[in-house]
Amino acid sequence: MKNVLFLIADDLRPNLDVYQGLGYHLGQSHTPNLDQLAKKSILFQRAYVQYALCSPSRTSFLTGRRPDTTQVYDLQTYFRTIGNNFTTMPQYFKEHGYQTEGMGKIFHPGKASNNDDPPSWNKYHHDGTSQTSHNLDYSWKAVNDSERSHNPLVDEVISKTAKEVLQTLSSGSKPFFLAVGFHKPHLPFEFPEKFLSYFPEDNIQLPSNEFPPHGMPDIAWSRYRELRSYRDISALHATGESNTLLPHHVVRELRRAYICAVAYMDSLVGEILAEVKRLNLESNTVISFIGDHGFSLGEHGLWSKDTNFEDVVHAPMMISVPGLTDNGVVTNQLVEHVDLFPTLVEVAGLPLLHTCPEHSHLDTCTEGTSMVPLIHHPLSQIKQAAFSQTFRHRAMGYSIRTDRYRYTEWPAFDSRTKKPDFTHSYGSELYDHVNDKEENNNIVARPENAQIVTTLRDMLRKGWRSVSKDPSIIG
Incomplete structure (x- = not known):
């Protein structure tokens, strides 16, 4: 059985160099570590989430069930109390002899997961890093070295903890499932100040479509309350209504800050991957990386998520499987985040998950499809939609x-x-x-x-x- 390193970024659209040509660049990007991981992974060019909001999306791919089954549509509902006592991905690995440990934001924290879903883990590292920042003073901030020395950024703490836990797990007698959830690039877009130099402001592009779709029904719109809750944005008196825009200098600032936060998150992924290599774990560790959903950055005049537009339901996904994806595989076939659970089970060598029967209340089954056939035949089709x-x-x-x-x-x-x-x-x-x-x-x-x-x-x-x-x- 192979180890599994399960990495999640929060609110990450496919704004990586390896997704060039798909229309997601804001003028520049800087993701060398994820690009390197992609070269020895199967890269899913068209992976779609089942709900573009943190808790519904995470609940879906972590249980292998779709939102109408989990009945989670908000940031408060816990699937075990309203849907069913579904077996989660880490729980399944735990039940099959794995040491399962997590840190950062895996499930949506707090009430929505009964504090990170205790049945899923042998150990969860609750050091405050699972909680999302509630500082609403600013929508973005470049943090200088002096500030960071006194108060490290949350994702820096998560990365440090992940490396320490890897060291312990590498010497254990059990295979491990280690989940590491980064908060960035979720709002507020916080990152070390040095990343501003990577992206000159003059190179940041405005969206080419700052208008709602022609003929869009009103109900499809979202007033992006999340962004408007930050004091620097609320001071602009933005209503969030369709056919209204934030000032162009603010749009550029936010888009620049977002890609700085992405680059910062990528640097931390690089630190963890380097530790995997240093500990000689590469040959027996499956590494999965996903974004929990995408994010609108001014396209259509929209911000944040919680719509059905391509910008928010399309998210990055890649899986590195030693011996199978060493030379890199790229597929353009349609896949879904709900497919991740059965896929990781299969590549790790565990008993396969069966498809849930219709109207079933089984604890352990899947409403996804294993993506393993695409590793061998990336041009084949495993689903039509x-x-x-x-x-x-x-x-x-x-x-x-x-x-x-x-x-x-x-x-x-x-x-x-x-x-x-x-x-x-x-x-x-x-x-x-x-x-x-x-x-x-x-x-x-x-x-x-x-x-x-x-x-x-x-x-x-x-x-x-x-x-x-x-x-x-x-x-």
Whole structure:
């Protein structure tokens, strides 16, 4: 059985050099350590989260279940009390003889996980690093060396702890599952001051599409309350309404600070990877790296997450498997974060997870698909669509991404029964990624698209189980 090092970044869109050409660069990026990891990993170019908000997303990929199964749609609900007593990824490894340890932000902290889900771990390193910063004085800050010497940044502490724990685990008798959750680049965008020099302000680009999609239903919009809660942003009296913008100098500052925070996080990943190498663990350790979801940085005039747009549901994912991905594998096939649990189980050498039967209450099964076939055949297709969703106070936005299209419906949603009512719709969206990668034009109402809308609507309403059974392929 192989060790597993499970790395998570918070609010990370695919803003890495290895994702060049996908439209996620803000003028520059600096991620040498993740780029190096990608060269000996399978890199998933099109991996999609099931819900672009921290707790629903993390609950989904850590249990291998989709949000309508976990019933987690917010930052307070604990899946074991509302959904079921599902076996989590680290818990499964623990039950199969692994030493499971975690630190930083893995599950959403606090009430949403009963303080980092105790059943999952042999040991969780609660040194304050699982808690998100609540300092709302500023949306970003470049921290000088003097400040850091007196008060180290949280992710620096997490990295230091991870290296110490690796040293202990490397001399243990059990295989290990070590989860390390970085807070950055989550707001506030804090990072060591030196990273500003990596990204000259003049090189930071403004979004090319600072306007909502033409024909977008109102319910698809988010007023990005999270960003507006910081005092420097609230002082601008931004309403968050559609067709309003933050001042361009603020947009550039925020985008620059975000990529500085990404570069800082990458440097800490590099420290941990160096320790893995120093301890001679590389040949027997699977290394997984993901972002829990993406992030809007002014595209469409939007900020933060909690929508169904490509910028927030598309997130980085790579898995290094010794002996299988040593020379690097790149796949452009659609995958989902819910696929991660069964994949890591398989590459680590544990008993495979079975697909959950419909309407099942089994503790241990998966609603994802193992991605291992893509390691051997990266051009093969393991599913026809990726499914995402996000909740509004009266509706649930269900979205599917196929090779060519993104289709979204906004049916009424009963919060008591957790069921959508597709007979009562608040709008729908269709974006053609061949002709409109930025999702600037909702073409759902165009007569020439009636047939594709009908086909995609049927696929969306049938749900994720249908995409591996229906032999037809939607573009």
